[in-house]
Amino acid sequence: MANQPITYSSSALFDRRPLHFDPNLRRNRLNQLFTGIAGLFAVIAVLPLLLVLFHVLVQGGRLISVGMFSELPPAPGLDGGGIGNAILGTLLVTLIASLIAIPVGVGGGIYLSEYSQRGWFAQFVSFGNDILAGVPSIISGVFVYGIVVATRVFFDQSYSAMAGGIALAVLMLPTVIKTTDEGLKLVPQELRWGAYGVGASKFVTVMRITLPSAFTPIATGVVLAIARAAGETAPLIFTALFSPFWPEGVFNPIATMSVLIFNFAIMPYEAQNALAWAASFVLVMMILGANLLARWISRMAKV
Amino acid sequence: MLTDPSPALDADAFTLRRRPPTEKLVDLGFRQLTLVLASMVAIVLLGIFLTVFQGAREAIATFGLDFLTTSAWDPVNEQYGAFIAIYGTLVTSFLSLLIAVPLGVGTAIFITEDLIPTVLRDAIGLMVELLAAIPSVVLGLWAIFVMEPALRPVLNLLHSLLGWSPFFNTVPQGPGMTPAILILVVMVLPIITAISRDALNQVPIELRQGAYGVGTTRWGAIFSVILPAAISAITGGVMLALGRAMGETMAVTMIIGNALNFNLSLLAPGNTIASMLANQFGEANGIQVSALMYAALILMFLTFAVNVAAKWIVRRLSLRY
Amino acid sequence: MTSSFHTSPAVEASKEDVCMSLQNVTISYGKFEAVKNVFMDIPRGRVTAFIGPSGCGKSTVLRGLNRMNDLIPGCRLKGRVVFDGYDLYDPKVDPVEVRRRIGMVFQKPNPFPKSIYENIAFGARINGFKGDMDELVERSLRKAAVWDECKDKLRESGFALSGGQQQRLCIARAIATEPEVILMDEPCSALDPISTLKIEETMHELKRSYTIIIVTHNMQQAVRVADHTAFFNAEAVEGGTGKVGYLVEFNDTERIFNAPAQQATQDYVSGRFG
Numbered sequence: 001m002a003n004q005p006i007t008y009s010s011s012a013l014f015d016r017r018p019l020h021f022d023p024n025l026r027r028n029r030l031n032q033l034f035t036g037i038a039g040l041f042a043v044i045a046v047l048p049l050l051l052v053l054f055h056v057l058v059q060g061g062r063l064i065s066v067g068m069f070s071e072l073p074p075a076p077g078l079d080g081g082g083i084g085n086a087i088l089g090t091l092l093v094t095l096i097a098s099l100i101a102i103p104v105g106v107g108g109g110i111y112l113s114e115y116s117q118r119g120w121f122a123q124f125v126s127f128g129n130d131i132l133a134g135v136p137s138i139i140s141g142v143f144v145y146g147i148v149v150a151t152r153v154f155f156d157q158s159y160s161a162m163a164g165g166i167a168l169a170v171l172m173l174p175t176v177i178k179t180t181d182e183g184l185k186l187v188p189q190e191l192r193w194g195a196y197g198v199g200a201s202k203f204v205t206v207m208r209i210t211l212p213s214a215f216t217p218i219a220t221g222v223v224l225a226i227a228r229a230a231g232e233t234a235p236l237i238f239t240a241l242f243s244p245f246w247p248e249g250v251f252n253p254i255a256t257m258s259v260l261i262f263n264f265a266i267m268p269y270e271a272q273n274a275l276a277w278a279a280s281f282v283l284v285m286m287i288l289g290a291n292l293l294a295r296w297i298s299r300m301a302k303v
Numbered sequence: 304m305l306t307d308p309s310p311a312l313d314a315d316a317f318t319l320r321r322r323p324p325t326e327k328l329v330d331l332g333f334r335q336l337t338l339v340l341a342s343m344v345a346i347v348l349l350g351i352f353l354t355v356f357q358g359a360r361e362a363i364a365t366f367g368l369d370f371l372t373t374s375a376w377d378p379v380n381e382q383y384g385a386f387i388a389i390y391g392t393l394v395t396s397f398l399s400l401l402i403a404v405p406l407g408v409g410t411a412i413f414i415t416e417d418l419i420p421t422v423l424r425d426a427i428g429l430m431v432e433l434l435a436a437i438p439s440v441v442l443g444l445w446a447i448f449v450m451e452p453a454l455r456p457v458l459n460l461l462h463s464l465l466g467w468s469p470f471f472n473t474v475p476q477g478p479g480m481t482p483a484i485l486i487l488v489v490m491v492l493p494i495i496t497a498i499s500r501d502a503l504n505q506v507p508i509e510l511r512q513g514a515y516g517v518g519t520t521r522w523g524a525i526f527s528v529i530l531p532a533a534i535s536a537i538t539g540g541v542m543l544a545l546g547r548a549m550g551e552t553m554a555v556t557m558i559i560g561n562a563l564n565f566n567l568s569l570l571a572p573g574n575t576i577a578s579m580l581a582n583q584f585g586e587a588n589g590i591q592v593s594a595l596m597y598a599a600l601i602l603m604f605l606t607f608a609v610n611v612a613a614k615w616i617v618r619r620l621s622l623r624y
Numbered sequence: 625m626t627s628s629f630h631t632s633p634a635v636e637a638s639k640e641d642v643c644m645s646l647q648n649v650t651i652s653y654g655k656f657e658a659v660k661n662v663f664m665d666i667p668r669g670r671v672t673a674f675i676g677p678s679g680c681g682k683s684t685v686l687r688g689l690n691r692m693n694d695l696i697p698g699c700r701l702k703g704r705v706v707f708d709g710y711d712l713y714d715p716k717v718d719p720v721e722v723r724r725r726i727g728m729v730f731q732k733p734n735p736f737p738k739s740i741y742e743n744i745a746f747g748a749r750i751n752g753f754k755g756d757m758d759e760l761v762e763r764s765l766r767k768a769a770v771w772d773e774c775k776d777k778l779r780e781s782g783f784a785l786s787g788g789q790q791q792r793l794c795i796a797r798a799i800a801t802e803p804e805v806i807l808m809d810e811p812c813s814a815l816d817p818i819s820t821l822k823i824e825e826t827m828h829e830l831k832r833s834y835t836i837i838i839v840t841h842n843m844q845q846a847v848r849v850a851d852h853t854a855f856f857n858a859e860a861v862e863g864g865t866g867k868v869g870y871l872v873e874f875n876d877t878e879r880i881f882n883a884p885a886q887q888a889t890q891d892y893v894s895g896r897f898g
Binding site: 507508510513514515516520527531 | 692697720728730735
């Protein structure tokens with residue numbers, strides 16, 4: 001070194017190396033190793049999605065025809081048929097669930113964000129909401145079985161589309177409340193003050209100013225919650241049950257795609273197995289479509 | 304008129320200078336309505352607990368705590384014990400996390416720490432999120448017809464190599480604990496990845512700069528500064544994933560084999576509380592329903608404990624930075 | 625006001641060793657140039673201050689000196705930064721090795737989420753320190769003038785300290801690795817005046833053994849601590865939307881503040897703009 005270096009009392013105690021990059025240095029080799037491992041893990045993480053999508057597309061997609069949507073499933077052992085009733089049933093049960101969970105959830109979210117002042121009751125509701133979100137979906141089925149199916153409250157009917165819808169609503173509720181609460185929290189306080197400043201009542205402020213401003217996050221969360229509910233099976237097995245027939249109103253057992261997949265997957269008949277794949281295809285397409293829709297909604301708002 | 308604005312006109316132009324009582328009523332009514340709707344959460348939660356507890360009372364009275372430790376499941380003699388299901392629930396969920404945590408955290412690091420171009424990062428992130436959207440029952444179908452047959456040779460190899468151990472001493476014959484564990488890995492991976500990703504993204508840039516500033520390598524910074532800073536949120540996410548794994552029903556039910564006999568081997572069929580409920584609840588009657596409710600109560604208790612622990616960990620371990 | 629220049633060892637600037645040499649450095653974020661055509665020889669064993677209005681690129685240049693800009697996506701540097709006979713931006717240079725020899729203190733105090741002791745020991749350990757760690761921790765904290773506040777709570781989290789103490793902990797962390805150069809990016813901007821004074825005292829202490837380069841918004845601070853001062857300015861790009869920074873003048877601090885060669889410098893230091 002040409003220049004006289006400044007002397008450090010302890011520089012000899014440190015590893016000092018030239019500045020050039022040495023790929024064989026232990027730390028640089030470890031770095032590469034860990035990057036490789038993380039990359040491998042990422043590949044493993046996305047592999048299931050690709051494989052599942054591939055098989056659903058190949059096994060289910062090739063069966064898609066008009067008959068698949070317009071016919072009933074065949075009796076065990078027979079070929080052909082479709083999943084028309086299950087598609088209709090999934091739509092109906094999910095609709096019932098949405099009609100219950102969205103008003104209740106949005107209302108509860110409004111309370112938490114706009115009215116509660118975050119007192120003990122609001123904290124309790126928030127905490128309970130997180131706990132409810134963690135309740136296994138099958139437990140929600142057991143609950144609705146206990147209060148609706150076993151008690152035959154609806155016109156002495158036991159298993160019904162209604163019961164299935166309520167069970168799904170229990171699952172949707174925490175998501176809807178949480179997204180509403182968080183969406184409303186994002187609305188700038190100044191906007192509310194502005195509305196109060198021109199003499200608007202709280203009700204008018206919430207309905208005309210605050211809620212519309214938070215539409216995007218709430219809509220995104222609600223669409224995702226609906227998509228999630230549409231694919232749920234466990235709460236429906238012993239609430240909505242299954243039916244080989246077309247839907248007969250909301251107070252009778254009803255077929256859904258998810259329960260159809262479960263029932264037909266474990267049957268020893270190839271025709272039924274094939275219908276399970278077809279239903280998977282329709283269900284996955286619907287759910288992925290809803291997910292992309294939700295993304296699109298939230299991206300629209302950002303522009 | 305324009306040139307001579309009369310004061311009387313101004314007063315008349317606003318008809319609502321004084322709020323009508325109906326408006327106040329609407330205001331108050333709406334507040335009460337949202338309060339009631341918010342209370343629904345508490346009511347539902349309480350309703351779930353009471354319904355399940357009420358249903359379980361008969362079984363609790365009959366079997367007591369022996370229910371947790373015995374493994375008879377005999378509708379003919381009305382003898383019930385949930386040991387197999389409890390054991391299966393714990394073993395499948397813990398083992399699946401053992402695999403999913405390194406995979407999920409590693410993936411999260413890979414897509415947050417500037418190791419690859421942004422486009423690729425976003426693509427991997429999106430795919431993991433979409434994996435979370437695939438319904439459990441579809442994964443179960445895939446597990447039955449694709450994963451398990453493909454896995455069979457591997458499990459056979461495992462059996463021939465490790466068959467001396469009680470954990471691998473049965474010949475794999477389709478459904479069993481191992482395929483169930485693997486499908487659970489697929490199901491909890493997106494949760495762990497998403498939460499770890501958020502946690503890592505929230506580590507302030509200053510902290511990273513500080514680490515690089517004293518001359519750490521990238522992975523030195525990740526292991527000694529970034530991960531420790533994110534650990535509370537990641538642990539919370541892992542606990543949430545544990546809760547999900549315990550309560551996960553469909554995919555596990557379809558692939559675990561729903562055994563009624565206890566077997567230590569991971570290659571043999573097993574059972575979990577959730578899959579037992581899914582399989583038997585619809586056709587059960589008498590005290591069997593109560594026994595299932597008792598099992599459901601245990602499952603609720605387990606997931607409740609795990610979820611509360613998750614919240615506690617996040618609050619307690621979170622570092623101020 | 626007396627410049628610290630008079631109190632520093634009486635060595636003429638022209639004879640001093642050059643520690644770092646910037647040769648036609650241009651730094652850009654994506655398509656936009658943040659600062660361009662900087663030539664500068666930073667002397668060894670002195671305090672050099674970078675001053676200038678916001679957006680003039682002084683922090684960008686500072687971060688370019690130990691390759692911290694590598695962490696910002698899209699940031700590129702053209703030209704040469706020569707240190708110890710190496711162009712730091714040569715593809716064969718290891719940025720990790722660079723940062724071990726050129727330490728940094730940041731604008732916001734950023735202690736690691738570890739104990740005070742570990743905050744110091746961490747950097748030393750990864751730099752292969754083989755000596756007595758307890759002694760090093762104490763010496764570093766003493767040099768950074770924060771030992772008295774810390775000595776009874778070495779096992780407590782670094783966050784337990786006040787903002788000013790945290791920043792001095794970060795200085796201690798930087799000097800614990802015995803770098804040759806310490807870069808300071810507005811180290812006092814988040815601190816109260818008393819903490820600022822303490823850190824300035826620390827800097828006087830440190831310049832005996834290190835080359836210090838400091839970015840500051842505060843001209844009085846430059847006068848108090850720096851032997852040499854570089855004034856950066858920004859000008860609007862023709863037809864462009866942003867501003868591009870450039871080096872106006874680099875000289876002894878006294879000259880910059882009392883007899884600058886450029887009118888722009890005169891305007892800035894006399895407070896007429898900026």
